[in-house]
Amino acid sequence: MAGVERGQLLRRLARITAAVVVIGGAVLMLRIPQQRAADVDDAPPPPQTVVREFAADGVIVPGPGGTLASPASLALARGPRRLIASWLPAAQDAGYEVSWGVVGNAAGNPDGRRLVAENTVQINGLDDAVEYYVEVRAVDAFGRRSAPVTAVSMTDTTAPAGYGFVDRFDSRVIPDPQRWRFATPGDCARATRGDLSHVRQLLISGRCSGETVALRSRTPLRLRSAADAVNGELGRVLVETDQPGQTGELTIDLVPGPADLLGGRGRGFDGPPDGSGDTARADPALPPGVIRMHTAALLSPPLTDEPRPVANAVQVLVAPGTPRTGRPVAVQPVGAAHIGVSVRWELVVRTDGVVVLRDGVPVAAGDVVPTWSEATVLIGFGGQTDGLRSAVDMVAFAGAPTETPPLRPSPRLDVPNTVGTAGRQPVTPAAGEVVPYVVGGQLRATVLPRDEPSGTFVVDVGGREIPARPAVDGQPLAAGVRYPIVADLPVDALVLREGELPVRINTTGPGRLLVVHADLELVAQPGVRSAIAGTGLDDPLPGPGPALARPSVWLTDSAGDPFDREATVPRDRLIIEVALDAVAGQRVAGELAGLSGVEVRVDDTLVAAIPTVRDGPGVGGRWRLALNPASLPGGEHTVTVRVLGVAPETEPDNASTRFRLSG
DSSP, X not given: OHHHXXXXXXXXXHHHOOEXXXXXXXXXXXXXXXXXXXXXXHSOOOOOOOOOOEEOTTEEOOOOOSOOOXXXXXXXXXXXXXXXXXXXXXXXXSEXXXXXXXXXXXXXXXXXXXXXXXSEEEEESOOTXXXXXXXEEEEOTTOOBOOOEEEEEEOOXXXXXXXXXXXXXXXXXXXXXXXXXXXXXXXXXEEEEOOGGGTXXXXXXXXXXXXXXXXEESXXXXXXXXXXXXXXXXXXXXXXXXXXXXXXXXXXEEESSOOSOOXXXXXXXXXXXXXXXXXXXXXXXXXXXXXXXXXXXXXXOOSSSSOOEEEEEXXXXXXXXXXXXXXXXOOOOOBOOOTTOOEEEXXXXXXXXEEEEETTEEEEEESOOOSOSEEEEEEEEEOBTTBEXXXXXXXXXXXXXOOOOOOOOOOXXXXXXXXXXXXXXXXXXXXXXXXXXXXXXXXXXXXXXXXXXXXXXXXXXXXXXXXXXXXXXXOOOOTTSOEEEEEEEEGGGOBOBTTEEEOEEEESSOSOEEEEEEEEEEXXXXXXXXXXXXXXXXXXXXXXXXXXXXXXXXXXXXXXXXXXXXXXXXXXXXXXXXXXXXXXXXXXXXXXXOEEEEEEEETTXXXXXXXXXXXXXXXXXXXXXXXXXXXXXXXXXXXXXXXXXXXXXXXXXXXXXXXXXXX
């Protein structure tokens, strides 16, 4: 009896004491409460990350073929703080595993590794004067790896020749506030130092629902005189970036006025949106005198759910009525961009017109010559509705000598997002603390008329109304077209309220107008040096993580001819075609998530499972499964493909199709 009571006591102690741990001779009693069964039942199951090979009766699943060949002709192109690897694809390649590291480091322990579908990859964030190796393995549809092919190189630190202004975005604060201002509608985008695969680059990140944002240079572009032109060249702007990539837009604007943010293509744009041009096109959204290089990803016809980029459309755009030289320039077609690979765009202004170069090749031209000698440079970025994530390696200007004005960090602006009515009693403070060490300021704003507007603009600041003018003379107000304005503010109008500068933008005419963007350029007192502004610690807006290859599924007969989706198929053996578009998956974040495998179901019943991790995570592929439908009843059925990743955080993907079986 005593033994039974002792056992019951021990069992009671076990329910309140989980373990005895001995550390350095000390005994620690760890109390772990008993978990309720309901808690266990309510816990969600862990994400599936393993696919086990399976084939139901009557289903034939393919297996891997012969030996997988290594990629051929691996070559490394050099750039500042980066290498671009490219190679020739092979027939069995579903994708590639790319790894890299410093030459001489421990084998098998690379600095980075990436799964990709394209045969060109840019590796960023490398150190100069250091020798790196890049290793590439082909990956097939079952996750097998080929033998590696390796190349060795160093980055290229050579500065571009002939440029007086060069920014490689390697300063303490990125972008350097002495050189750049960033204009965005509201707070939908940021310009920051890069992260992840964009280390040591300027990163433009945003979720602006298709709106364009702009990086404005505080350093003006000054053209040479015709007498000082170098081989007919007056000046040029260079932008090295992975934009527009395969989904976005890039603009380089030369603006003869203090504008921060211009509009996109206006109504009545007279050029074809799907090609390159050897003469300039007229765009009503542009102010007079502006010269714009516009390039965008050109998609294939949407034959599938995922139209593919086939080229970059490149054009020179100007305002209607701009005088023309009548001399077109021969240009070459532009191929599709590689995912995440930087391209060097150059907008060259000559005495006989304008030429656009892509990696040194003329791809567009404009039969226009500017009448101005100095311009504000705006670099515009546009994404899709799902976001914007664009990297910039370098910006440079060539032309007459130019200087960056001294910087005085601006206070935060308090500006409503709608335009008010002029002539009312000012609502801003007329007295108080004034911004120090300045002789005035220039308010730059962009307004957007919602209907047909009229009138002029005034700025309510410092307890009074100050006239505003168009940033570029001659631009008409038009509904739906961004309209940049500027107001010169005297120092006694720069009255702060709790550290902010209250500003109200008003109009003398009717119409509904929005304030898209507002910024303040302060004019420093003579002799004042530029202040160091910003912390350099701003983070990019969150971007998408690596995604799986995009699945699709359809049915064919034994000869490989696809069935119509609404057709009734016979009871002969069917072929289920499963394809994973790895390029579409890589397009999401620049690299692929590791693929664990594919599961195929007919009417929610698992009929096949294909693991893709023979030598490591898979990337994509294509499979043909034979299905005997003899046991299925007549009528409509659904085939569903589920794609799973090796990492718990990877979102699964799926695709489905229907077929009707004869009775």
